Amino acid sequence: MKEETPIQSPKRRDFLKTTAVVAGMTVAPGVLLHSFSQVNAADAGKPVDQPVTDAVRWGMLIDTAQCSDGCNDCINACKAEHGLTESVRPEIAPQWIRKVGLKDKLTGKTYSLPVLCQHCENPPCADVCPTGASFKRADGVVLVDRHICIGCRYCMMACPYKARSLVHETLEGQRPHSPRGKGTVEGCNLCVHRIDHGHLPACVEACQTTGHQAMLFGNLKDPNSDIAKKLSQVQSTALRPDMRLNPGVRYQGL
Amino acid sequence: MKHAISYHTLAGNSPGFYGLLGAAAVLILLGLFASYNMEHHGHTITGMTNQIVWGMPHIFAIFLILAASGVLNVASISSVFRKTFYHPLARLSGLLAITLLIGGLSVLVLDLGRPDRLVVAMTAYNFKSIFTWNIFLYNGFMLIVAIYLWFMMERRMERYYPIAGMVAFLWRLVLTTGTGSIFGFLIAREAYNTALLAPLFISLSLSLGLAVFLLVLIIDCWETHCPLGEGILHRPKTLMGIFVGAVFYFVLVYHLTNLYITGRHGVEYFILVGGGIYTFLFWVGYLVVGTILPLLLIYYPKFNQTRASIIAASVCIIVGGISLLYVFIIGGQAYPLQIFPGMEVTASGFFDDAKVHTYIPSHWEIMLGISGFGIAALLTAMAMKILPFLPRSLADAAVGPEFTD
Numbered sequence A: 001m002k003e004e005t006p007i008q009s010p011k012r013r014d015f016l017k018t019t020a021v022v023a024g025m026t027v028a029p030g031v032l033l034h035s036f037s038q039v040n041a042a043d044a045g046k047p048v049d050q051p052v053t054d055a056v057r058w059g060m061l062i063d064t065a066q067c068s069d070g071c072n073d074c075i076n077a078c079k080a081e082h083g084l085t086e087s088v089r090p091e092i093a094p095q096w097i098r099k100v101g102l103k104d105k106l107t108g109k110t111y112s113l114p115v116l117c118q119h120c121e122n123p124p125c126a127d128v129c130p131t132g133a134s135f136k137r138a139d140g141v142v143l144v145d146r147h148i149c150i151g152c153r154y155c156m157m158a159c160p161y162k163a164r165s166l167v168h169e170t171l172e173g174q175r176p177h178s179p180r181g182k183g184t185v186e187g188c189n190l191c192v193h194r195i196d197h198g199h200l201p202a203c204v205e206a207c208q209t210t211g212h213q214a215m216l217f218g219n220l221k222d223p224n225s226d227i228a229k230k231l232s233q234v235q236s237t238a239l240r241p242d243m244r245l246n247p248g249v250r251y252q253g254l
Numbered sequence B: 001m002k003h004a005i006s007y008h009t010l011a012g013n014s015p016g017f018y019g020l021l022g023a024a025a026v027l028i029l030l031g032l033f034a035s036y037n038m039e040h041h042g043h044t045i046t047g048m049t050n051q052i053v054w055g056m057p058h059i060f061a062i063f064l065i066l067a068a069s070g071v072l073n074v075a076s077i078s079s080v081f082r083k084t085f086y087h088p089l090a091r092l093s094g095l096l097a098i099t100l101l102i103g104g105l106s107v108l109v110l111d112l113g114r115p116d117r118l119v120v121a122m123t124a125y126n127f128k129s130i131f132t133w134n135i136f137l138y139n140g141f142m143l144i145v146a147i148y149l150w151f152m153m154e155r156r157m158e159r160y161y162p163i164a165g166m167v168a169f170l171w172r173l174v175l176t177t178g179t180g181s182i183f184g185f186l187i188a189r190e191a192y193n194t195a196l197l198a199p200l201f202i203s204l205s206l207s208l209g210l211a212v213f214l215l216v217l218i219i220d221c222w223e224t225h226c227p228l229g230e231g232i233l234h235r236p237k238t239l240m241g242i243f244v245g246a247v248f249y250f251v252l253v254y255h256l257t258n259l260y261i262t263g264r265h266g267v268e269y270f271i272l273v274g275g276g277i278y279t280f281l282f283w284v285g286y287l288v289v290g291t292i293l294p295l296l297l298i299y300y301p302k303f304n305q306t307r308a309s310i311i312a313a314s315v316c317i318i319v320g321g322i323s324l325l326y327v328f329i330i331g332g333q334a335y336p337l338q339i340f341p342g343m344e345v346t347a348s349g350f351f352d353d354a355k356v357h358t359y360i361p362s363h364w365e366i367m368l369g370i371s372g373f374g375i376a377a378l379l380t381a382m383a384m385k386i387l388p389f390l391p392r393s394l395a396d397a398a399v400g401p402e403f404t405d
Helices: A005-042 A074-082 A126-128 A155-157 A202-209 A226-233 B013-039 B056-071 B071-078 B086-111 B116-121 B128-153 B155-184 B197-224 B231-261 B262-274 B277-298 B305-335 B363-386
Strands: A058-063 A097-104 A110-116 A134-136 A141-145 A165-167 A185-187 A214-219 A247-253 B343-348
Touching: A005 A074, A058 A141, A058 A226, A074 A097, A074 A202, A126 A134, A126 A155, A165 B013, A202 A214, A214 A226, B013 B086, B013 B116, B013 B197, B013 B363, B056 B071, B056 B086, B056 B128, B056 B197, B056 B305, B056 B363, B071 B086, B071 B155, B071 B197, B086 B128, B086 B197, B086 B231, B086 B363, B128 B155, B155 B197, B155 B305, B155 B343, B197 B231, B197 B305, B231 B262, B231 B277, B231 B305, B262 B277, B262 B305, B277 B305
Parallel strands: A058 A247
Antiparallel strands: A058 A214, A097 A110, A097 B343, A134 A141, A165 A185
């Protein structure tokens, strides 16, 4: 019996070694990927497996002095990101973000600025929605749940900024991260699929890429964020401030 | 001794009856065809856009909903205000209240972007929304009026009849307040954002409801050869004139208020002076045809003695009501939102620079809207065939002295 043992021991060791190597090769990529996702999640300040909280309020500051008249990069980026296509008639085309040219009636000063869902603290669209499909996330992002939107368009009637559209036509080329559906209402979602993973909204990223730096995005509740610091230094305003909706989107120089 | 009123069901074998059923069925089929196409192709085939969000279907739907709550007034006058003169007409009044409401709600539902999600609307609620409250108000109204009708028709329940009448009357006031508030709560739209819309809609419902009721009554009696006395038409006609005056009062206050508020001068100028079709429909459709003409037909001694003048006045009130709703609902959206006060919009990718948003109603919308009348007519005719809603005689002598309070 004693003589046989040395013969069997190396075999068992080999087997254990081989098993360990195979198991390691199988599990390691998963562990590696998991650690990558954790890194991305950490950038957003929220692990992906946890719900959003009101510790964050996402907001945007648009500097009208930096927004170039004729530049539509933010709009094009939005269209590409969410798969928004042209419509047969412009009146029915979905608009998540649009450029507007303004002229002060008194002074004659002109402005160019993008207008999107203003992500109000007290959104009228969510107030009037009969099914609760229009809702505000804890972090201030106003969204439409396409699964329970019945297409009544009451939110479109209620929105003071005309920031919502009904999908009037059959859709093609939808993006998995941006669910859309004929007969339901949609609007800017601040690229939740991006910001939840620590990335900027597509429009902000495009604006920064072109070097205009007209759009600043960040956490309004974090006093150390760039947007909070800038808001504390410069004069900014909301669209229709008389309605006291406290939008998350602010305009500088308007 | 109490004078018993004898009711009867429709024989249901006349060419007129089958003609009505056939016409209603055709309207319903056309409406369903329109709805199928709107569902299949999307709202792109309609005249509604991202600027004019609500269109013709909503005008027909709101007309029918207002008429439904208003038509119940005939029964309410009988049981709440104890004007027994109206008692013989109460059953028809309750029936029309239900059928007109079903017609209006059907149009509203079939216009939804996702009508297949009706079950979602009936199960997922946001109680801050006046729309949600209206879902309860509409369904509750149908249930309460059905019970009211049951108490009316069932001798054993007769003692509860006044209570049911009172509940139905109060409910209908709340319901029309809710319908008006759908617009009244829209803070961003200058044409809408006012609490005046609740009493305006209530008064409009009373005049439209009575106009629809008198037309249906005259047509029914003509078709069934039921004697209809001039006396029994005289009082509702006079009351209808008062309701027309009430609508005018609220419309006047609404516009005077807006004219007083500097920020609303733009929308007022648009509706009253420079709005094209909306200005025309306001002055001619609503004011001349829908208000002045019926008041002349009702109160001017030269006209107000004939049945033809009652029919003409009722038709004018309906035309005026639809005109007013068109001006209000479409005109209120055609005038652009003021997102940038003090600024002139020089360019926009989404029609912010438009002086007025254009709207051309499509035939699909009109087909869907009119089908609401078809649904109401079909349900009314079938109900009258099954249950006794109409008195055998409405001749002045047959109605009896206790009904002439």
